[in-house]
Amino acid sequence: MASVNxxxxxxQKLINEDKPVxxxxxxxxxxxxxxxxPAYEKIAEEFGDNIxxxxxxxxxxxxxxxxxxxxxxxxxxxxHNGKVAGSIVAPQSKARIEEFINESLGK
Amino acid sequence: MNNVxxxxxxxxxxxxxxxxxxxxxxxxxxxxxxxxxKLSAGGQMALTEQIDNYPGFVYGVxxxxxxxxxxxxAERFGVKTELADVFSVELDGNVKxxxxxxxxxxxxxxxxxxxxxxxxxxxxxxxxxxxRGVNYCAACxxxxxxxxxVVVIGGGNSAAADALLLSKIAKKVILVHRRDTLRATKIxxxxxxxxxxxxxRWNTVVTELLHNGNKINGVNVKHLVTEDVxxxxxxxxxxxxxxxxxTELVRDxxxxxxxxxxxxxxxxxxxxxxxxxxxxxxxxALRQIVTAVADxxxxxxFAEEYLAGIK
Numbered sequence: 001m002a003s004v005n006x007x008x009x010x011x012q013k014l015i016n017e018d019k020p021v022x023x024x025x026x027x028x029x030x031x032x033x034x035x036x037x038p039a040y041e042k043i044a045e046e047f048g049d050n051i052x053x054x055x056x057x058x059x060x061x062x063x064x065x066x067x068x069x070x071x072x073x074x075x076x077x078x079x080h081n082g083k084v085a086g087s088i089v090a091p092q093s094k095a096r097i098e099e100f101i102n103e104s105l106g107k
Numbered sequence: 108m109n110n111v112x113x114x115x116x117x118x119x120x121x122x123x124x125x126x127x128x129x130x131x132x133x134x135x136x137x138x139x140x141x142x143x144x145k146l147s148a149g150g151q152m153a154l155t156e157q158i159d160n161y162p163g164f165v166y167g168v169x170x171x172x173x174x175x176x177x178x179x180x181a182e183r184f185g186v187k188t189e190l191a192d193v194f195s196v197e198l199d200g201n202v203k204x205x206x207x208x209x210x211x212x213x214x215x216x217x218x219x220x221x222x223x224x225x226x227x228x229x230x231x232x233x234x235x236x237x238x239r240g241v242n243y244c245a246a247c248x249x250x251x252x253x254x255x256x257v258v259v260i261g262g263g264n265s266a267a268a269d270a271l272l273l274s275k276i277a278k279k280v281i282l283v284h285r286r287d288t289l290r291a292t293k294i295x296x297x298x299x300x301x302x303x304x305x306x307x308r309w310n311t312v313v314t315e316l317l318h319n320g321n322k323i324n325g326v327n328v329k330h331l332v333t334e335d336v337x338x339x340x341x342x343x344x345x346x347x348x349x350x351x352x353x354t355e356l357v358r359d360x361x362x363x364x365x366x367x368x369x370x371x372x373x374x375x376x377x378x379x380x381x382x383x384x385x386x387x388x389x390x391x392a393l394r395q396i397v398t399a400v401a402d403x404x405x406x407x408x409f410a411e412e413y414l415a416g417i418k
Contacts, residue, residue: 031154031238034171038147039190072235090234093145095192095208 001048003040005055008064020051020080020105025070027059032090033074039094047101051078078104115139117410118205118214120193120356123150124396125386126220127177127186128403129410134184136411141187141214142178143207148188149174150222151387152396155247156238161396173396196356198379201417215417216381216410219361219369220403221353223387223394228260228346232316232323240323240343241316245269246395248345254278255342258326260313266347267291267299273345274302281339283308283328308339316344352388364390375406381413 003024006014014021024040026033044053058065058073068077077087078101086104091097117133119126122144130140152158152170159167178188191209198217205212225243227233233241242248245259249272257277259270262284268291274280280302287309289296299305308328314336315327325340352368354361362370362378369384371377377384385402387394 031156031171035147035149035153038175042190093192093208094190095145098208 001044001053003044003053003055005057007056008061010054011056011061011064014052014054015079016082017052020078020085022047022051022053022101023077023079024055025058025065025068025073025075025077026055027057027073029059030073036074036091036097039097042094043097043101046098051101051105076100080105112213113139114202115141115212115214116414117141117216117218117407118143118203118212119218119220120196120205121150121220121222121353121386121388122148122178122188123174123220123222123386123399124152124177125222125399125403125406126150126218127174127181128400129218129220129383129385129406130186130403131177131181131184132404132407133410134181134186136407138407138411138414139185140181141189141212142181143189143191143193143205143212145190145192147171147174147190148178150220151224154237155244158247158396159250160246193356196360198357198360198382201381203381215414216383218375218403218406218410219354219357219377219382219384219388220386220399221356221388223350223352223368225346226349226351228313228348230313230316232318233346236316236318236323239321240318242343242345243347245272245345245347248343249273249276252277252343256281256340257343257345258283258313258339258341259345259347260284261347261349262286262288262290263347263349264291264295265349267295269345269347270305271295271299271302274299274305278304280305281308281341282306283311283313283326283339285310285312285331313344350387350394354388373405374409375402376409381410381417383410 078085088100116138117140119142155170191207195206197204256279258281310331313326314329317325329336368390371384375383383406386399
């Protein structure tokens with residue numbers, strides 16, 4: 001399963017559903033966002049059955065980025081039961097993203 | 108996951124230009140190859156938007172795309188890529204073991220292509236403004252500062268070389284160095300001291316990066332003796348305070364230089380047979396994409412020779 005691009009409305013709906021939602025806040029001009037892209041797609045394939053793996057382009061969704069207090073990108077936020085279960089800025093590796101997901105959901 | 112015990116002819120650690128070139132040449136020579144990369148192809152160059160010194164691209168190429176293309180090209184010949192963190196390596200014996208976040212990989216030869224990272228100043232905003240005024244490579248990004256003012260931080264050979272290169276491009280170069288004289292070898296001193304547009308700020312350190320919200324527009328410079336702080340207005344900062352080779356994995360396993368690079372000559376052979384080092388992680392005079400890819404081809408050549416010997 002590939003990651004899905006979502007907007008404000010999708011976001012509000014998804015985070016209140018049962019499935020945890022992982023969101024990558026990114027922008028096209030951000031070099032490091034691009035670097036984590038391939039790993040993020042692998043994450044979507046591997047975790048897609050259990051969590052929604054989504055992306056928010058903050059240039060298109062400035063209001064959402066502001067509401068979620070995203071100050072630097074890339075920031076990954078994991079939402080569960082309508083709340084933030086954890087977040088990570090500029091993860092160094094795919095393994096670090098996996099670890100972050102498992103830690104956040106294990107809480 | 109890597110459940111079946113497959114023994115690869117070659118395991119490449121690091122998916123930058125050196126790593127994928129070793130993989131490409133090895134695969135084309137009929138070897139089975141896996142590249143272990145922690146994030147995405149390209150290594151350091153993946154963060155460079157415009158590469159103008161890699162031959163064959165008239166109008167330059169962006170580093171991320173170049174890295175991705177090197178990966179795809181190698182994969183066309185059967186190279187596998189696994190996105191995994193390497194935790195430890197066992198290099199003795201004919202079958203070498205690489206333990207990763209994705210399980211253990213076995214290989215008859217291992218190529219270290221783990222690269223090096225520029226040493227950071229450790230100041231606030233530094234990471235945030237990379238590509239927007241914060242630079243680590245004058246040969247890569249110097250051209251963006253034609254007729255502008257730049258600050259170079261450091262006093263070693265690379266800082267001196269960077270300052271000299273930038274003095275030919277920029278309107279003005281301000282060299283900030285914590286000592287009262289250059290640490291660089293003598294050959295750099297005269298041309299630098301004679302360059303009319305180079306201003307030296309001896310005994311000083313940069314304490315703060317200043318910005319207008321969008322890009323760097325100056326730095327705070329503190330004099331270490333008088334403790335006076337002054338503002339140096341500039342359009343960009345080049346941080347040349349050395350590099351840190353990524354050699355934690357092999358610190359006690361391979362011969363390293365004092366600076367921490369893997370000891371290997373142009374043959375890319377390390378002190379352990381069947382183990383090679385390519386690109387920035389190896390001792391070498393010039394760390395560039397072209398020299399990294401050259402290393403990759405050489406490593407594949409000697410890996411093939413090594414395999415012929417143990418069969």
